[in-house]
Amino acid sequence: MSGREIKMTDKLLDIQHLGVRFEIGSMFHKSGLRAVHDVSFSVDRGEIVALVGESGSGKSTIARLICRLEKPTSGRIVLDGKDVLTSEPGAAGKEYRRRVQMIFQDPFGSLNPVHTIAYHLARPMQIHQTIDSKDRRSRILQLLNTVGLRPAEDYIDKFPHSLSGGQRQRVAIARALATGPDLICADEPTSMLDVSIRVDILQLLTDLRNEQKTAFIFVTHDLAAARQLADRILVLYAGQLVEEATSDELIATPKHPYARLLLAAAPQKGGSLETPLPAKPGTPQNVDPEPGCPFSERCNEVMEMCRQKTPGWTFLENNRRVRCYLYGDALATEGDDT
Amino acid sequence: MNLLRVENLKVDYLTPDGVLQAVDNVSFEIKQGEILGLVGESGSGKSTAAMAAMRILGPPALIAGGRVIFKERDVLKMTAEELRRWHWQDVSIVMQSALNALNPVLVIQEHFVDTINAHCPEQSNGEVLERAAKLLKMVDIDPRYLKSYPHELSGGMRQRIVIALALALYPQLLIMDEPTTALDVVVEREIIKRVLQLQKEMGFAILFITHDLSLLLEFATQLGVLYAGRLVEIGPVEVFRRGGVHPYTQGLFQAVPQLHGAREAFKSIPGSPPSMKNPPPGCRFHPRCPLAEERCSKEQPELKQIAQEHQLACHVRSRD
Numbered sequence: 001m002s003g004r005e006i007k008m009t010d011k012l013l014d015i016q017h018l019g020v021r022f023e024i025g026s027m028f029h030k031s032g033l034r035a036v037h038d039v040s041f042s043v044d045r046g047e048i049v050a051l052v053g054e055s056g057s058g059k060s061t062i063a064r065l066i067c068r069l070e071k072p073t074s075g076r077i078v079l080d081g082k083d084v085l086t087s088e089p090g091a092a093g094k095e096y097r098r099r100v101q102m103i104f105q106d107p108f109g110s111l112n113p114v115h116t117i118a119y120h121l122a123r124p125m126q127i128h129q130t131i132d133s134k135d136r137r138s139r140i141l142q143l144l145n146t147v148g149l150r151p152a153e154d155y156i157d158k159f160p161h162s163l164s165g166g167q168r169q170r171v172a173i174a175r176a177l178a179t180g181p182d183l184i185c186a187d188e189p190t191s192m193l194d195v196s197i198r199v200d201i202l203q204l205l206t207d208l209r210n211e212q213k214t215a216f217i218f219v220t221h222d223l224a225a226a227r228q229l230a231d232r233i234l235v236l237y238a239g240q241l242v243e244e245a246t247s248d249e250l251i252a253t254p255k256h257p258y259a260r261l262l263l264a265a266a267p268q269k270g271g272s273l274e275t276p277l278p279a280k281p282g283t284p285q286n287v288d289p290e291p292g293c294p295f296s297e298r299c300n301e302v303m304e305m306c307r308q309k310t311p312g313w314t315f316l317e318n319n320r321r322v323r324c325y326l327y328g329d330a331l332a333t334e335g336d337d338t
Numbered sequence: 339m340n341l342l343r344v345e346n347l348k349v350d351y352l353t354p355d356g357v358l359q360a361v362d363n364v365s366f367e368i369k370q371g372e373i374l375g376l377v378g379e380s381g382s383g384k385s386t387a388a389m390a391a392m393r394i395l396g397p398p399a400l401i402a403g404g405r406v407i408f409k410e411r412d413v414l415k416m417t418a419e420e421l422r423r424w425h426w427q428d429v430s431i432v433m434q435s436a437l438n439a440l441n442p443v444l445v446i447q448e449h450f451v452d453t454i455n456a457h458c459p460e461q462s463n464g465e466v467l468e469r470a471a472k473l474l475k476m477v478d479i480d481p482r483y484l485k486s487y488p489h490e491l492s493g494g495m496r497q498r499i500v501i502a503l504a505l506a507l508y509p510q511l512l513i514m515d516e517p518t519t520a521l522d523v524v525v526e527r528e529i530i531k532r533v534l535q536l537q538k539e540m541g542f543a544i545l546f547i548t549h550d551l552s553l554l555l556e557f558a559t560q561l562g563v564l565y566a567g568r569l570v571e572i573g574p575v576e577v578f579r580r581g582g583v584h585p586y587t588q589g590l591f592q593a594v595p596q597l598h599g600a601r602e603a604f605k606s607i608p609g610s611p612p613s614m615k616n617p618p619p620g621c622r623f624h625p626r627c628p629l630a631e632e633r634c635s636k637e638q639p640e641l642k643q644i645a646q647e648h649q650l651a652c653h654v655r656s657r658d
Contacts, residue, residue: 221522262523281524
């Protein structure tokens with residue numbers, strides 16, 4: 001349903017060994033919080049990639065890094081073959097910002113209450129000079145139509161407070177589209193919305209991909225939504241990627257013990273709380289992490305070597321990869337990847 | 339035996355623009371040891387109904403009608419002192435945001451001391467702390483955290499502590515208002531499993547409020563679906579495992595993407611939930627209902643028994 005027939009061979013974004021480390025604690029007791037560690041993946045033109053994980057897994061941070069709202073401490077972000085961090089070491093260039101846009105989780109916080117919908121959509125056009133000022137209003141009407149706020153004339157001069165959460169999220173999507181981006185990072189775009197309208201937003205993102213070839217990075221903790229929307233799913237734990245597969249394969253046969261845990265914990269029809277979870281309780285350790293696999297503390301299948309060295313990638317059929325010794329002995333040193 | 343009986347409960351919010359009927363004619367019962375799930379979207383009145391039944395709603399909310407009976411006692415007629423005793427000892431509540439439910443300037447053990455002392459002043463400090471340690475162990479938390487401040491704990495731990503606190507006086511009814519919505523799925527599952535084990539051991543009943551229908555299907559015994567302040571369907575959980583009968587219930591099921599099975603087209607419920615300031619006439623769901631007939635826009639359907647313990651408020655489906 002999500003337009004899987006589109007063949008995508010064209011690499012748009014390439015993330016290489018991305019990492020962020022924050023210093024926390026007092027002057028005398030410094031700790032390093034490893035929010036994102038050695039993350040590498042790529043996104044093709046018109047592709048939807050889901051980043052899945054629990055809170056603290058680094059999924060939102062990666063989206064914010066890609067949108068250049070935060071600075072990585074290591075790694076490269078390559079857009080269309082150009083390393084954007086070295087060519088624009090300070091803030092991101094205007095062109096990068098035009099091409100990579102963001103949709104935030106909270107549509108109540110991401111729109112300015114004192115401005116009309118028209119203002120929200122005109123600003124990006126004004127800043128990026130994507131369209132003549134005289135044509136702006138008709139472009140805004142067109143955008144509102146695209147995101148399903150019809151008739152657009154009824155919405156254009158409204159203020160955010162008179163719109164529902166779902167309508168506000170549509171405005172936020174229209175705003176991201178206003179610059180004609182190639183990639184949109186959507187950070188849990190449906191989790192604040194009512195159940196009955198969430199699927200509308202997912203459908204809208206699917207349509208945009210199919211019609212405008214916009215690529216999406218979809219950050220979510222909802223595996224079922226990820227499967228519905230995304231072509232590929234990347235699973236994160238404690239700031240590291242642990243598995244990558246096509247959505248169907250990941251849901252059908254999750255390999256990494258953490259991916260299996262996530263899947264077992266997702267509520268589903270016919271599911272039962274009686275089924276024991278396939279891992280020990282615990283939280284990801286991001287602060288001054290021990291060497292070894294970050295999931296080893298909780299893993300039921302932990303082996304001696306898991307605690308000594310972080311596993312590297314084991315590549316399986318169909319561009320599938322997993323970072324776990326159960327599937328091979330791909331030993332890796334810190335910072336080594338792909 | 340019925341533990342809690344809510345009859346035709348009406349709750350209004352008095353707003354500058356007029357009266358907003360947040361809960362309209364809602365009735366349900368909870369028997370001892372039962373788990374009743376109330377599902378609804380935001381604004382459906384699910385939390386308001388529960389809080390009104392507990393009498394912890396303040397102005398601008400107003401209980402405009404109905405009765406709340408807890409073991410033959412009329413809750414709406416209780417005095418302030420009776421209410422104070424009733425809370426925690428007979429009924430307690432776990433709110434969604436565990437961070438806000440704990441006082442940031444008090445260590446965890448102070449919360450237990452305050453609560454237990456307020457109800458059992460005869461207990462010595464040592465006894466209270468011993469009980470607090472035991473309660474923490476019940477929710478799988480090391481008693482050494484009694485000396486911690488709320489901000490030093492993770493969201494999941496805080497929510498466990500709030501649950502332990504709610505169980506401190508061994509109530510017969512535990513109201514849980516979206517207790518795990520702010521938590522990750524794995525943590526959510528661990529906590530709910532623990533609560534269900536405790537429920538089996540201690541025998542309390544649970545009123546579980548959530549927007550997550552698939553979660554409720556896994557453990558509730560009875561389930562009620564609220565839409566725009568009214569119950570549209572209520573019955574044993576088996577009815578809902580088969581997909582429910584009310585068009586709104588069925589729409590909710592279809593709107594949730596499924597993990598397994600064929601990847602189907604997204605099916606939403608068209609439109610959005612109505613504004614409670616100005617709810618549509620007749621059945622409040624009719625503007626979004628695929629089965630709506632003329633009658634639905636004029637006459638409000640009442641809950642009718644359609645099978646054993648299964649009630650439905652729908653003109654079309656209760657006729658079929």
